[in-house]
Amino acid sequence: MLNKNNLIKIGLIVVTGIVLAILNATLGRYSLRILNLAGIYIILGLSLNLINGFTGLFSLGHAGFMAVGAYASALLTMSPAQKSVNFFVKPIVPILANVEIGFLPAIIIGGFVAAIVGAILAAPILRLKDDYLAIATLGFGEIIRVIFTNTQSLTNGALGLKGLPSYTNTGYTWTIAILTIIFMFSLRRSSYGKAFMAIREDEIAAESMGIDLFKHKLLAFTIGSFFAGVGGALLAHLMGTIDPLMFRFLMTFNILLIVVLGEIGSISGTIVSAIIVTISMEWLRFLDGPIDLGFMVIHSVPGMRMVLFSLLLMIVILYYQHGLMGQDEITLEFLKSKLNKFKKKEA
């Protein structure tokens, strides 16, 4: 299988790794943090894209599954001493009090717990359509948050968890992000991926082609929840502290924004928009402060950033229904054809 094309790809991944290593060594903490966040948002964006984009299940409960992954992994990596400091209102359930495992197994367990919760919750409601499904999944997000707020001896409730080891680094986030990207591409090419997209286009037609709707929808939802859990685990260990309020609907909205801006269903679109959204969220900080235009100073209007982002979402959905990236994936062929067009124009 080591043909020329595959060699190029492996080479590119190596180059990517080297560039990331250089970035990791040279960037300051702040830029690194953004780089890490971008990697995490790629994972989260792709996982929502799998559910919403590939399979056409409009899910709004993503933040809830992230919370499951974040809490599951955090409770496994925190040292027993940290746990006893945190749980001062009610002691932690004894089973978890003395557990302490490494980061990688904790991420994977976090992902699996999220996947199991996702599968259990989704199974009964997957026959619902469109907006009913959207509201039911939104309900899941809320229900998970409410439960985590109340289970004081398991999650420490509203007090949140503090003192998580800060394991997340560029190596973890981007290795997992790249693995997620590769996984999503191969999933889409597989018969499962084709079945997902058939369901998205026309459920009844897909069913009559012999595709088991329930099985495939459940699979998409479960895989999506798994990656949401992984993303949640990475975010938790980047932050060093989590609480249920972090996983409000706003978090789902941010991820949805990434998916929509990058064109629902497009993998490369999601990746690029995850990076752009993460960076511009920081970059546009100046909008909330006073803006000096040289000839006049606009007084600071806190909240302008979010207005801009919701406007952007509206504009994209109304006028560029194929997202900012258009429907094409960015591929070698795509770039070549663009390049050729450009050359022709030059001539």
Add this chain to the structure above:
Amino acid sequence: MSYEIFLQHLSNGIALGSLYALIAIGYTMVYGILRLINFAHGDIFMIATYVMFYGVTMFFMPWGVAVVVAILLTGALGILVERLAYRPLRNSPRISVMISAIGASYLIENLSIVIFGGRPKAFPIPEFFNHVSHIGSISIPRANFFIPVITVVALIVLLYIVNKTKTGMAMRAVSKDYEAARLMGINVDNIISITFGMGSMLAAVGGVMWGIKYPNLIPLLGLMPGLKAFIAAVIGGIGNIKGAVLGGFLLGMSEIMIIAFLPSLTGYRDAFAFILLIAILLFKPDGLLGKNVTEKV
């Protein structure tokens, strides 16, 4: 639980339930005609309370005038939202329309934060509503008598419009089939605008009553009532006006009664509505008063 305490819970439940019902009527109307969850409904409802606030405190309108202004402006806002966010997507996939609805909702919320500020404001309550009646040991604030009455009046007026007027007939036609309605000479866009306007005006009435009962105005005020009204509409059978009233009533009542009978579960209260919703969707997806609609190819 003593009999009197039960009656007190019952009276609280009726007040909350009829308030949900009032908002749900507007929600279900819009859904009935467009088959679209109008996520912005709760935000339109929120705007009505702020119009009241600024009308009374900044423009010194008499309270009654402010109510009329709030209802009219909110109706206009509803029509505007439909024009800008929903009409361009009439022939697009459902998922796009839903995202547009979420976007519209977020835009209104964030703009409100910028314009009104994040600090809470106190809704102006006329002296008239500050009275509390006592029947035996049960206390009933005056607003609690008015809300059910207004809900019933709104229900009757709406049923009359939908069933007895030409516009209502056109609405029913549009909700059955756009194309057929258009071919029958109905201006579909106009009818949808009218429906949105009416739904939003009802939201404004709900907003005013909400403000009197819960005078704490914040830009995110509409979020939960909006979702609960939607859940109420689903419970009753979405698109069904009588069903919305029944659903709202049941939802409000059960939120109160669960806490009354299981006092240790107060922390989970916000999850009840969603659990109820999921249960209804599973066992009676067309709602209590909904018609069975089989899937067409």
Add this chain to the structure above:
Amino acid sequence: MKKLSLLLVAVLVLSLMLTACSAPAEEEAKVIKFGVFEPLTGANAAGGAMEIEGIEIAHELYPEVLGLPIEVVTVDNKSDKVEAANAATKLVDKDKVNGIIGSWGSSFSMAAGPIVKDAEVPALGTSCTNPLVTLGNDYYFRVTFIDSFQGVVMANYAFNELGATKVAIVQEISNDYSVGLVKFFTDEFKRLTGDDDSIVYVASYNTGDQDFTAQLTNIKTLNPDAIFAPGNYSESAMLIKQAKELDLNVPFLGADTWETPEFIDIGGDAVNGTVFSTFFDSKVPLTPESEIFLKAYRDKYGKEPASVTALAYDGYILMRNAIERAGSADPNAIRDALAETQGFDGAAGVISLDANGDAVKNAVIKTINNGEFEYLTTIAPN
């Protein structure tokens, strides 16, 4: 795999370009930088705005230290934990501040905790009262007392002043502040009464809830002597209003969040007679510094300052004082000086920091009378 190819390069070029935009600024030794991180937008914007006022006043009064001008770098944490961590990282990394002041809201301060510890930059919390903020973190201090003290103060008030033996609690379960206070209040009240059943009922609500009639009706059947209901001021005001409508006429006890004009606006007549603990009262100056602060504040804003404004002011002057004592703007030297703070005169009382970095200081108890806040008494730590 087929489509992976150039995609990765595109991603990398992009990330390189954009992260390069935020490359660290050049070192400037000519000024001393105080980083301030506060919620300026989002749900807690109001709290952030009040604290910024205090910092601005302090900066106007004391613009220099060690002969160098002080520059205040303010960043918004958007009332969001992820944003708070980003904002704090920006301060230590890009702005290279010498010390950090903030924030309103314990959960945002907790998000900044690992960052300041890792970067070895001292942080001084203003009104964050959750014990977890400073625990196990040598670089986080605060100018305020913590929830445990406030809970104890209110339990003592209920037991000694009100003669209460049965108390019902309404907590805002999604708010760490409220849950923490309830815990300390409960422990102390049970200790005082010697009765494990003295807390007759614990009801909960979520931030943003508006209807509390079911919880309150349940409480009514239990006839408590008082209700302890710390939480967000707007929800608390609605809660008390609905209690009065249900004829539940027992005293409501709360904590510092209630000290905002909106609490009275929304609650109306119903909140008269409520009692809460807080940091400071502008009518009872505690130190010479209080007078200086009050005069400057009244001159500039023409109104009375909120407690948290005074605390933010204290955050600034204590940070400046630590630099003076250290004789250096080196973050580690500042940290060491902060840790040794004893008997420092702040506007909101005398500050001594304990081993955890928490201030040990007086609490003030206030009530509301005819729609005005009124000073009741001052309680010293024991």
